[in-house]
Amino acid sequence: MQTPVSLDSIKDVSLYQKVNGYRFTIDSVLIADFVNKFMPASILDVGAGTGIIGILLARKYTSSCISLLEVQHDLAVLSERNVMHNGLENQITVHNMGIEDTMNSPDFTPASYDVIVSNPPFRVPSSGKISPYDERAIARHEIRMNAEVLMRSVSYLLKSRGYFYVIFHPFRLAEMFALMRKFTLEPKRARFIYPDVLSESKMVMVESIKGARQGMKIEKPLVIHKDGTTYTEEVERILRQ
Template identity: 25%
Template structure:
């Protein structure tokens, strides 16, 4: 997936962090110069959550807070809680919360989704969103940079664990939204079976008649409605520019209806 070009950036500070701006400059984002860096996936993930004012959202694997901050910017009245296993990433995420003036509305905590902090009560959330590691454990050589390895390759928690925890944390009939590799759809659908319904598959087409590498998935806990394949969204024009529909999400903060 193409890395998002920040609308603005400043030189790295002594801590090795750089401030970028996403969502048309409305979200300020400190992130490491070296290691894992935010691409466009968290922006599309946040755009796909059908959140309403006063909803409570949980993000599993919050990273430096990009998706949580994009969602909170799009819907100013909701609250987002996030859990992140990487202590340094969670620390940067809370700095980003302060940087964007969202303290009290966005809260990122350190924690392992296999051993959730007690303050996260089951069956509490209106929505759970996630951008899990794309590669199964053992399927790729992990990056020597620890944060990039954790972001790209599954650790102790495998994809089925992420989906199981989401089911536990959601209220009945509430929404799960995730973005993942299209070639793992079979695994995703198998893990959702019997727990979720009204599943919507929303491909992100790169353009040029190429197959979709990424897909957004929305599902509702305890619903029996059949699965639906949506038209999806084309990301790029023939000359490589983002399409107007992609720009509306990435720059203007538009939501996606899945």
């Protein structure tokens, strides 16, 4: 029986997603907006899901060559479908593999990307409620990829002075910074995301540069809602731009 999908629009792109399965959230849109590298020639999206981040970056950087990496077969197929649906098959390539497999793949060479971006699973398997849908569980919990594997592989694939962008939960901030430095990814810029002005931060976006010197900027908070349902002006701008 065919899996039901919906066609959903964000900004100037539209994507097919499973009705019951992994579906992108606003986090993916925010991290794509956070990417701030001048005209990168090559971009890699790790854990691409349905392709939302890579497709948004293709609109942002029209001359960049973009690779999407997705370990789950069904999601990789949807990514391929979404790339073609948005007319980006000449700019984006989809690879159905885990990031740890890139070290032994002829399609990937060390120090080959200007920018790598990821919205990775940020919960360890013993924390949080695990989704009954395998796709969602793998996307949210470290079942198929953990933070150390991610950082090691990113450092392997990123050019010297290349940029790595990642979004994760603040409770793992110290661990993530330690792993970044272990693999010569120096944190340079961070922005904490808040559901509203009265809540604690739920996510943080970090930019690191391979081989850079120490020195980091904490940007102003990004607040999602100005009341329970209405987006702030900045988030509205990000979603429209």
